[in-house]
Amino acid sequence: MKFKTFAAFVGPSVFLMLLFIAAPLVTVFVGAFQLTQPVVEMVEEETCTPGFVTQTCTTTTVTRPVLDEFGEVVTTTEWVGWTNFTRVLDPEAAGAAIRAMDWGQLMQVDFYAALRFTLMFTLVTLPLVLGTGLAIALAVNNAARSIRGPVIFISLLPFIVTPVIGALSIRWLFIGDGILTSALEVWLDRDIAMFAQAWTIELMMLFYRVWHVAPFAFVIFYAGLQTVNQDTLESAIIDGASRWERLRYVIIPHLMPLIIFIALIHLMDTYRVFEEIVGFTSQAHVISLQWLTYDFLQPDDAGNRAFGRASASAMLTMVGIVFLLIPLLRRTWRDHKGGSH
Amino acid sequence: MKLKTFLMAGAMSAVASVAMAECAFENEVELRSLSAGFEAWNAVTDAWAECGNVQAELNQEFRTLQPQAFAADPSLYQIGGVSNGTITPLLNEGTIRPLDDLVEMYGQNLRPNQLIRINGEIMAIAMMVNTQHLMYRSDIFEELGIEVPTTWDEVLEAAAVIQEAGVVDYPLGATMKTGWNLGEDFINMFLGYGGEFWNADGTPNVNSEAGMNALETMMAMTEFMDPEYLVSDSTYVQQQFQQGRIAMANLWASRGSAMDLEGESQVVGLVDAAAAPMAVEGAAPATTLWWDGVVIASNISDEEAEAAFRVVMEGLDREMVEANNDAAIWLIEGYEPGRLALGAIATASATPPPPAYPSTSQMGLMHTALGNELAAFFTGDASAEEALEAVEAAYTTAAQEAGVLE
Numbered sequence: 001m002k003f004k005t006f007a008a009f010v011g012p013s014v015f016l017m018l019l020f021i022a023a024p025l026v027t028v029f030v031g032a033f034q035l036t037q038p039v040v041e042m043v044e045e046e047t048c049t050p051g052f053v054t055q056t057c058t059t060t061t062v063t064r065p066v067l068d069e070f071g072e073v074v075t076t077t078e079w080v081g082w083t084n085f086t087r088v089l090d091p092e093a094a095g096a097a098i099r100a101m102d103w104g105q106l107m108q109v110d111f112y113a114a115l116r117f118t119l120m121f122t123l124v125t126l127p128l129v130l131g132t133g134l135a136i137a138l139a140v141n142n143a144a145r146s147i148r149g150p151v152i153f154i155s156l157l158p159f160i161v162t163p164v165i166g167a168l169s170i171r172w173l174f175i176g177d178g179i180l181t182s183a184l185e186v187w188l189d190r191d192i193a194m195f196a197q198a199w200t201i202e203l204m205m206l207f208y209r210v211w212h213v214a215p216f217a218f219v220i221f222y223a224g225l226q227t228v229n230q231d232t233l234e235s236a237i238i239d240g241a242s243r244w245e246r247l248r249y250v251i252i253p254h255l256m257p258l259i260i261f262i263a264l265i266h267l268m269d270t271y272r273v274f275e276e277i278v279g280f281t282s283q284a285h286v287i288s289l290q291w292l293t294y295d296f297l298q299p300d301d302a303g304n305r306a307f308g309r310a311s312a313s314a315m316l317t318m319v320g321i322v323f324l325l326i327p328l329l330r331r332t333w334r335d336h337k338g339g340s341h
Numbered sequence: 342m343k344l345k346t347f348l349m350a351g352a353m354s355a356v357a358s359v360a361m362a363e364c365a366f367e368n369e370v371e372l373r374s375l376s377a378g379f380e381a382w383n384a385v386t387d388a389w390a391e392c393g394n395v396q397a398e399l400n401q402e403f404r405t406l407q408p409q410a411f412a413a414d415p416s417l418y419q420i421g422g423v424s425n426g427t428i429t430p431l432l433n434e435g436t437i438r439p440l441d442d443l444v445e446m447y448g449q450n451l452r453p454n455q456l457i458r459i460n461g462e463i464m465a466i467a468m469m470v471n472t473q474h475l476m477y478r479s480d481i482f483e484e485l486g487i488e489v490p491t492t493w494d495e496v497l498e499a500a501a502v503i504q505e506a507g508v509v510d511y512p513l514g515a516t517m518k519t520g521w522n523l524g525e526d527f528i529n530m531f532l533g534y535g536g537e538f539w540n541a542d543g544t545p546n547v548n549s550e551a552g553m554n555a556l557e558t559m560m561a562m563t564e565f566m567d568p569e570y571l572v573s574d575s576t577y578v579q580q581q582f583q584q585g586r587i588a589m590a591n592l593w594a595s596r597g598s599a600m601d602l603e604g605e606s607q608v609v610g611l612v613d614a615a616a617a618p619m620a621v622e623g624a625a626p627a628t629t630l631w632w633d634g635v636v637i638a639s640n641i642s643d644e645e646a647e648a649a650f651r652v653v654m655e656g657l658d659r660e661m662v663e664a665n666n667d668a669a670i671w672l673i674e675g676y677e678p679g680r681l682a683l684g685a686i687a688t689a690s691a692t693p694p695p696p697a698y699p700s701t702s703q704m705g706l707m708h709t710a711l712g713n714e715l716a717a718f719f720t721g722d723a724s725a726e727e728a729l730e731a732v733e734a735a736y737t738t739a740a741q742e743a744g745v746l747e
Binding site for chain 2: 035037038039040043045046047048049050051054055056057058060062063064065067071073087104105107108175176193194195196197198281283284285295298299300301302303304306308309
């Protein structure tokens, strides 16, 4: 293909990628090293509050932002170096906790509590999603042709449900005296509060995520299963390979590139776990890195947003994903090089 | 039950459109309002809708939406429903307009008590006061022979008796959902113990005796509560009451009337209200006084502001109050305090009276820090002192970033 034709085809997508991916990344990167503050002044202010009969007025000194002639808040932006990162990571407290070997104290710093959950969540759901996806794919592949269509449709349903809605539905099944909690209570004959401690919430989140993502793995694996070399399978049967051995030595090696692909996508997606935290309102017990960024961005009750800390936390999340992906990417790279000669 | 509510809402809106004539004038300007979603706002926004061309949005997330929406030019909403807590960002960013001229033209029916003046300028029109009051199941109290508690110690004793008798699932309910609600409950208790949030130099001072006492009392309360209290907000507690699952709660006065809602509540007529309990004998009730009211955006044309204000006045009139007398503790002419308002009135007229919640940036920052950091204490991940230290650290960072602390 001529370079000009190539450029004409690729140009628009490169432009869009620059606009929607590269530019925001650069802005966040720059923002992570900046602090934007409103300029404030102290003013004497008389405020009146209604009572049942009359008002009580009090005069106090309060800080109010300075407004310019257009009614906008005057702000200053400064370069603050690593300050935002230090505020998010709190190395002082973390260092002290690590020296004292005090896990609980380390978990007091939001970032590490979020990191702990995010990593646990990502690494535990990964094998479960791969396993469940593969199991469903094998089951469907072996099912009678006449019921395959409906089975595929039903297996895909959880993937179609909007994540937040899915999380909310599970929340309502379990919160307070939700029907499933009540059922469990009757069955186990004891009082159960699923939202009162971290581990039950985490269990529900793990269950939810596997339920939600397994269909994705299933579809990919199912497609892969259609391309397994039937001759190899038949010769394996003739050689006396059991069902398990056929799976272990023929099917799984054949699906390996797909397993890596799903693992990559899943790690990237799950490291940004967010819907579960919001859906289950679990922030008292469990938070994730993505939620931490969101929390910094939410205006507090005085109307301020911590853009600097949010940017720093977003950068840290990105660095985390890159670290997680390195082993898989190296493997893909090796395979790629190995396969090219 | 839900279906019935929907049907009711449908029927009500049909009635509202028929009853368009009840509004004194026909509004021709497209208006939008954003407010919280409790009973009183339902009543007021329904009355506004009668004037035509008013789109009311009742949203529990209004606290986060309002500052940005009002900062847009033109503002996304002409009318805002605020309280003395949520008016702070709007005041700070100058996105609401002084109402003196409009009050002079159209506000003949307002009482002086309703005009919220800041530095002499009227910035908001208050419509109701709100505070916490102790709601309790009078039938259970009578049956078990319990006196109505006036202090938190007595509340805990009463809760123990009710627990013993086993007449409800949990003796106590509280709005202790992580975030704003938990912060609010702590603030009430902290002030009840005579706490001061700041030192003279503006540094935080919650890690003090009052702070420790407040957390200790709150922890003692949780023993009598649904273990899922860290996700329990006002609506959740209201429903617990309505379903007869709790016997006592120090809950917002604005939630009182829901107890007598036929069709929603199973405890109609069985819930009474008393003053919010004191943390220390002889001190002010451990709560803060709030008002809810209306503001008008500054980034809109004067014509829109005028139309908006006329519509607002139409909603805050005697007819609306007479039709919805028990929905709130109205400041508006024509209000007759009902049975469930007595608790809030007793709270507010106690001597010494509880303080009003201050509309300052510092309070907003403190509230957020408290709401986020205190949960660790209740989950058992941190001691009271560690949690309060974390609050002070979070406040200091946020206050430095907001430029209100050196």
